Amino acid sequence: MKILLNLLMTCFITFFSFAQMKPVKIVFDVTSGNTKVHQSTVRHVKAMSQAYPESKFEVVMYSGAMNMVLKDKSVVAKDIENLVKNKNIDFVICQGTMKRHNVDDSQIITGVKSVPDGILEIVSKQSEGWGYIKEGQ
Amino acid sequence: MKILLNLLMTCFITFFSFAQMKPVKIVFDVTSGNTKVHQSTVRHVKAMSQAYPESKFEVVMYSGAMNMVLKDKSVVAKDIENLVKNKNIDFVICQGTMKRHNVDDSQIITGVKSVPDGILEIVSKQSEGWGYIKEGQ
Amino acid sequence: MKILLNLLMTCFITFFSFAQMKPVKIVFDVTSGNTKVHQSTVRHVKAMSQAYPESKFEVVMYSGAMNMVLKDKSVVAKDIENLVKNKNIDFVICQGTMKRHNVDDSQIITGVKSVPDGILEIVSKQSEGWGYIKEGQ
Numbered sequence: 001m002k003i004l005l006n007l008l009m010t011c012f013i014t015f016f017s018f019a020q021m022k023p024v025k026i027v028f029d030v031t032s033g034n035t036k037v038h039q040s041t042v043r044h045v046k047a048m049s050q051a052y053p054e055s056k057f058e059v060v061m062y063s064g065a066m067n068m069v070l071k072d073k074s075v076v077a078k079d080i081e082n083l084v085k086n087k088n089i090d091f092v093i094c095q096g097t098m099k100r101h102n103v104d105d106s107q108i109i110t111g112v113k114s115v116p117d118g119i120l121e122i123v124s125k126q127s128e129g130w131g132y133i134k135e136g137q
Numbered sequence: 138m139k140i141l142l143n144l145l146m147t148c149f150i151t152f153f154s155f156a157q158m159k160p161v162k163i164v165f166d167v168t169s170g171n172t173k174v175h176q177s178t179v180r181h182v183k184a185m186s187q188a189y190p191e192s193k194f195e196v197v198m199y200s201g202a203m204n205m206v207l208k209d210k211s212v213v214a215k216d217i218e219n220l221v222k223n224k225n226i227d228f229v230i231c232q233g234t235m236k237r238h239n240v241d242d243s244q245i246i247t248g249v250k251s252v253p254d255g256i257l258e259i260v261s262k263q264s265e266g267w268g269y270i271k272e273g274q
Numbered sequence: 275m276k277i278l279l280n281l282l283m284t285c286f287i288t289f290f291s292f293a294q295m296k297p298v299k300i301v302f303d304v305t306s307g308n309t310k311v312h313q314s315t316v317r318h319v320k321a322m323s324q325a326y327p328e329s330k331f332e333v334v335m336y337s338g339a340m341n342m343v344l345k346d347k348s349v350v351a352k353d354i355e356n357l358v359k360n361k362n363i364d365f366v367i368c369q370g371t372m373k374r375h376n377v378d379d380s381q382i383i384t385g386v387k388s389v390p391d392g393i394l395e396i397v398s399k400q401s402e403g404w405g406y407i408k409e410g411q
Contacts, residue, residue, distance in 0.1 A: 026260055031314070032411050040168070040200050044256060047233065051254065063314050064411055096321065117325065119318060123300055123405025131260025134271040134408040137169050137201055163397055177305070177337050181393060184370065188391065268397025271408040274306045274338055 024048075024055040027125040029134045031063035035075045038068045041135045042079040049089055058125065062094035062118030066101045069093045069112045077109050084111035094118030161185075161192040164262040166271045168200035172212045175205045178272045179216040186226055195262060199231035199255030203238045206230045206249045214246050221248035231255030298322075298329040301399040303408045305337035309349045312342045315409045316353040323363055332399065336368035336392030340375045343367045343386045351383050358385035368392030 026048065030041050045057050067073040069091065074080065083089050092113045098104070108114070115121040126132050163185065167178050182194050204210040206228065211217065220226050229250045235241070245251070252258040263269050300322065304315050319331050341347040343365065348354065357363050366387045372378070382388070389395040400406050 024257065024260055026256065029407070031409075034411065036201075044200070048254075048256060052257075063318070064310075117322075119300065119322060119407055120298065120326075122407065123298055126405045127403070129264070131263045132269060132406060133166070133256055133259065134273070134410065135168075136271065136273045136408070136410045137171065161394065161397055163393065173338075181337070185391075185393060189394075266401070268400045269406060270303070270393055270396065271410070272305075273408065273410045274308065 024052055025125070025128075025130040026055070026057050027122055027130045027132055028057070028059040029122055029132065030059060030061045030065045030068060032136055033064040033067060034137060035067075037135055037137055038065070038074065038076045041068075042076045042083070044133070044135070045083055045089060046079070049083070049086060053088070056088050056130075058090045058092060058121075058130075060092050060094070060115070060118050060121050062097045066093075066097055066103065069109050070103065070107055071109055072107070074109060080109050081111060092118075092121060094121075161189055162262070162265075162267040163192070163194050164259055164267045164269055165194070165196040166259055166269065167196060167198045167202045167205060169273055170201040170204060171274060172204075174272055174274055175202070175211070175213045178205075179213045179220070181270070181272070182220060182226060183216070186220070186223060190225070193225050193267075195227045195229060195258075195267075197229050197231070197252070197255050197259050199234045203230075203234055203240065206246050207240065207244055208246055209244070211246060217246050218248060229255075229258060231258075298326055299399070299402075299404040300329070300331050301396055301404045301406055302331070302333040303396055303406065304333060304335045304339045304342060306410055307338040307341060308411060309341075311409055311411055312339070312348070312350045315342075316350045316357070318407070318409070319357055319363060320353070323357070323360060327362070330362050330404075332364040332366060332395075332404075334366050334368070334389070334392050334395050336371045340367075340371055340377065343383050344377065344381055345383055346381070348383060354383050355385060366392075366395060368395075 028041060041059060045059060049057055061068050071077060080091050084091055090113055092115045093108060095114050095116050165178060178196060182196060186194055198205050208214060217228050221228055227250055229252045230245060232251050232253050302315060315333060319333060323331055335342050345351060354365050358365055364387055366389045367382060369388050369390050
């Protein structure tokens with residue numbers, strides 16, 4: 001009986017630890033020019049990365065979200081600079097969007113990466129099993 | 138020949154029944170404070186649950202969508218109260234969002250559940266094969 | 275040694291070609307009445323279909339997006355008419371949304387298809403492995 005209880009206990013603890021530690025991967029899609037959306041995105045990534053430090057997060061910005069990563073215009077520049085120091089967090093801007101706005105690398109917040117195509121980046125992550133969250137209001 | 142036709146017919150009917158009855162599972166993501174988004178979300182869930190009574194629906198509210206589940210402020214309180222009586226429909230609010238707004242359980246529409254983290258809830262459902270719909274305008 | 279290098283080179287080229295040519299399938303979800311969202315949706319589909327001609331794209335419009343496919347009201351009528359000539363691109367409107375707005379087929383931009391239920395169409399595509407992009411601001 002005692003052995004059985006121990007066994008059950010072990011199973012339970014193993015399962016629980018696994019549930020706790022199962023890493024999440026989430027790609028966030030930001031196309032909004034609304035600074036409130038930029039702020040809530042940063043808040044979400046901050047909270048999730050603190051709660052699930054083993055998980056991976058990537059924020060993909062394109063379309064109307066250019067300002068979110070511009071040193072001079074972003075209302076979340078400081079937050080992004082700090083978040084991208086975490087190796088599990090990436091902020092990436094679409095190069096197509098940069099071209100449309102005549103923006104070059106020097107104008108982008110330090111640590112933000114770029115990808116050729118924002119939409120392709122997002123659906124690639126989805127096809128690799130990442131969760132998808134569209135940010136917006 | 139007749140046997141072959143019967144066989145084909147059976148296959149066809151089986152396939153068609155299966156297609157008709159295949160249950161859908163959909164998680165809806167609501168972050169908007171816009172009451173029009175709250176209304177269209179409720180309209181979508183109502184229509185889908187009537188058309189596909191065997192399917193499962195979960196509406197996850199977080200970020201800017203706090204008011205949608207507050208007894209005193211929601212413009213869809215009555216609808217939500219009725220919808221959650223259906224065992225295949227859940228409306229869940231993020232506990233993190235509740236804390237940020239200093240809201241306690243007594244202020245929440247009866248029958249609405251809560252989850253520790255709205256985003257984690259959504260990506261967990263996605264990873265279990267649920268379809269994902271972001272509500273918004 | 276030379277053989278090994280050749281082998282590696284072949285593997286590399288094969289892998290790279292595969293990565294380049296792997297066709298993408300993306301379903302776009304449009305519910306907004308905002309004409310800027312209609313314009314950016316069309317811009318995204320145009321850019322993606324030029325960059326990835328072997329890929330498939332479907333734009334599903336429902337809820338608040340009725341005007342996007344109305345001959346008389348759409349600000350992207352010409353673009354949609356041209357895009358749907360491509361066999362890899364579909365624009366589909368929800369029949370439920372048409373009914374709610376008392377719209378009949380004759381009012382719809384030529385080449386736009388319709389589906390019984392926009393949300394069901396989207397989650398069906400998702401369950402078949404299509405990537406999902408919610409358009410919005």
